[in-house]
Amino acid sequence: MNEQITQDKKMGKILFNIIKKYKIYLLIIVVFVILNTYFSTYPSSIIGKITDLLYDINQNKTEIMNNVFYLVGIAVLLLLLRLPWRSLCAFLSRYLEKDLKNKIFEQFLKIKLQNLQEIKNGELMAYITKDVTEIRVFFYRIISYGTRIIMTTIIGMYVMITGVSLKLTLAIIPPVLITVYLIIKIRKYVEKSFKKAQKYFTDLSEFVQESTDAIRTTKAYCGERNRLKEFIKKNKLLKQSNNVVDVHSTLLSICINICVGLCFGITLIYGSNLVHTGEITVGDLVTFNGYISLIIWPLSWLPGIIARYKRAQISCERLNKFFCLEREKIYIDNKKTMDSLKGDIKINDLSFNYASTIEVALEHINLEIKQGQTLGIMGTIGSGKTTLMNLLLKLYPVSNGKIFIGGRDINDIPVIELRKNICYITQDNFLFSTTLRDNISLFREDYDDDEIIESTKSALINDDIQEMKNGIHTIIGERGVDLSGGQKQRVVISRAFLQKSNIVIFDDTFSALDNRTEEKLLKNVRELTKDKTCIIISNRISDIKDADNIILLDSGKIVEQGTHDELVRKNGLYTKFYNQQSSKEKMEIFA
Ligand SMILES: Nc1ncnc2c1ncn2[C@@H]1O[C@H](COP(=O)(O)OP(=O)(O)O)[C@@H](O)[C@H]1O
Ligand SMILES: [Mg+2]
Numbered sequence: 368m369n370e371q372i373t374q375d376k377k378m379g380k381i382l383f384n385i386i387k388k389y390k391i392y393l394l395i396i397v398v399f400v401i402l403n404t405y406f407s408t409y410p411s412s413i414i415g416k417i418t419d420l421l422y423d424i425n426q427n428k429t430e431i432m433n434n435v436f437y438l439v440g441i442a443v444l445l446l447l448l449r450l451p452w453r454s455l456c457a458f459l460s461r462y463l464e465k466d467l468k469n470k471i472f473e474q475f476l477k478i479k480l481q482n483l484q485e486i487k488n489g490e491l492m493a494y495i496t497k498d499v500t501e502i503r504v505f506f507y508r509i510i511s512y513g514t515r516i517i518m519t520t521i522i523g524m525y526v527m528i529t530g531v532s533l534k535l536t537l538a539i540i541p542p543v544l545i546t547v548y549l550i551i552k553i554r555k556y557v558e559k560s561f562k563k564a565q566k567y568f569t570d571l572s573e574f575v576q577e578s579t580d581a582i583r584t585t586k587a588y589c590g591e592r593n594r595l596k597e598f599i600k601k602n603k604l605l606k607q608s609n610n611v612v613d614v615h616s617t618l619l620s621i622c623i624n625i626c627v628g629l630c631f632g633i634t635l636i637y638g639s640n641l642v643h644t645g646e647i648t649v650g651d652l653v654t655f656n657g658y659i660s661l662i663i664w665p666l667s668w669l670p671g672i673i674a675r676y677k678r679a680q681i682s683c684e685r686l687n688k689f690f691c692l693e694r695e696k697i698y699i700d701n702k703k704t705m706d707s708l709k710g711d712i713k714i715n716d717l718s719f720n721y722a723s724t725i726e727v728a729l730e731h732i733n734l735e736i737k738q739g740q741t742l743g744i745m746g747t748i749g750s751g752k753t754t755l756m757n758l759l760l761k762l763y764p765v766s767n768g769k770i771f772i773g774g775r776d777i778n779d780i781p782v783i784e785l786r787k788n789i790c791y792i793t794q795d796n797f798l799f800s801t802t803l804r805d806n807i808s809l810f811r812e813d814y815d816d817d818e819i820i821e822s823t824k825s826a827l828i829n830d831d832i833q834e835m836k837n838g839i840h841t842i843i844g845e846r847g848v849d850l851s852g853g854q855k856q857r858v859v860i861s862r863a864f865l866q867k868s869n870i871v872i873f874d875d876t877f878s879a880l881d882n883r884t885e886e887k888l889l890k891n892v893r894e895l896t897k898d899k900t901c902i903i904i905s906n907r908i909s910d911i912k913d914a915d916n917i918i919l920l921d922s923g924k925i926v927e928q929g930t931h932d933e934l935v936r937k938n939g940l941y942t943k944f945y946n947q948q949s950s951k952e953k954m955e956i957f958a
Pocket of ligand 1: 723749752753
């Protein structure tokens with residue numbers, strides 16, 4: 368229960384901490400608002416004064432002129448005050464936006480991988496762009512308009528009572544109160560309709576996101592018409608819900624207009640009476656009218672602020688959920704130096720299933736690899752090969768069964784220590800849109816260019832890189848620098864030759880290479896890993912036949928195990944693969 372409460376407040380706490388950082392700015396803004404509001408009351412009283420002086424223009428000529436100059440002076444002062452005040456509000460909200468984006472991205476990087484599945488495609492982008500903007504705009508409105516509404520109400524009422532008439536002030540309070548009441552009532556409808564509009568907006572955004580991801584599939588099955596029909600339907604729903612929001616917002620504006628009308632009406636009728644009885648002058652009445660505008664005008668900002676409040680609240684709720692996702696504890700608390708992990712791996716009765724499915728991804732895995740040995744893993748797609756590697760890297764929690772690395776239980780090894788000691792070449796060949804150098808060193812600065820070039824030589828990509836004008840400093844994706852699948856694989860493989868980890872994993876990373884390159888590369892890999900633990904995942908017999916141990920995975924279970932010769936003799940699944948591949952090879956030779 369308590370945890371629930373603290374979780375609900377997580378976003379509030381984050382915002383509070385950011386705003387706290389800028390409290391001085393906030394204080395300055397409040398001072399500016401007070402000054403601005405206070406001086407804003409001056410023009411009305413000066414005009415009132417001038418009105419009273421107009422009765423005898425000849426006699427009061429100099430005083431009238433003085434007041435006119437005074438009026439101009441105040442107008443200039445107000446303009447001068449407005450510039451820093453408004454700029455400060457804008458700056459402060461931009462600071463909030465910047466800090467919040469940093470927090471979101473940091474959270475995204477640190478969330479546990481299993482929790483990341485709860486974030487849909489494109490959602491992170493929406494957090495950083497849309498939700499942060501909603502919060503910034505609302506914050507801006509509050510610090511610039513919200514503070515102004517409060518101050519004008521307080522200062523305005525004060526000058527009305529002290530400067531003109533208590534009775535007249537009391538007379539306009541009922542319509543103001545009625546308006547505030549109506550605004551609060553209508554607000555509920557605005558909220559409801561806005562929530563609906565927001566939902567349709569999210570629907571449409573997700574649909575667009577999905578459509579961009581699926582454009583090839585859509586074209587392949589000629590689904591353009593269906594997709595367009597679906598889009599038009601969703602877009603229409605969004606338009607209709609936005610129409611309702613617009614109607615409600617207009618209703619709010621009308622309420623304010625009625626209030627303004629009533630206040631002026633009451634002032635005119637009741638105020639004239641007071642002039643008639645001599646309680647106030649005509650100038651006072653003029654001044655009072657000015658004050659009404661001063662107070663009522665900011666009220667017209669209220670519906671906008673309320674609408675923005677609702678939008679920001681929804682964004683906050685969404686971000687709150689995101690910030691509540693559990694993080695991985697990556698960094699070690701005590702500052703002890705990291706040992707280099709020994710490469711012995713022992714897996715005892717390991718089972719695993721992803722939280723999102725009931726299917727078991729790994730079942731009762733038992734394995735042992737000594738440092739210096741190579742393990743080959745074979746298995747059909749979805750048999751659990753990558754999952755096993757995910758667990759070795761603690762990308763998912765190991766809770767059912769045990770993994771020991773270098774004799775230590777994986778759950779006792781800090782994440783940073785573990786991952787720095789394992790070089791995992793993933794199967795997706797993902798390259799960042801930056802230089803080849805950064806892609807190979809993975810942004811670590813402790814490697815010099817020579818080391819990186821040496822690694823590209825071992826990965827047999829150096830010749831290709833040499834042909835590029837900027838060598839390893841070439842930026843990928845820029846000016847047509849597009850690499851083929853095989854080139855990408857070799858760039859990624861270079862990382863293995865650069866990092867000095869005791870455990871090296873190749874997850875299906877040789878698939879896009881031709882036979883000759885593959886053979887040469889494997890020789891270099893063998894040289895690199897002769898004293899290391901090496902895991903090669905591949906469905907090509909040629910990649911794993913020299914391994915000290917080969918396992919065959921099927922539906923998460925080890926179904927065969929042994930050296931190449933032992934497995935061939937077994938006449939099982941491996942033999943089938945072997946026969947298939949050797950006959951294919953023969954066909955290729957004869958072709
Ligand atoms: N992030 C995930 N969430 C849920 N299920 C997953 C996830 N990753 C893989 N799986 C499932 O786990 C099984 C093993 O997948 P994986 O280890 O990637 O197979 P392989 O690498 O052998 O092709 C498959 O059934 C796959 O659908
Ligand atoms: Mg895989």
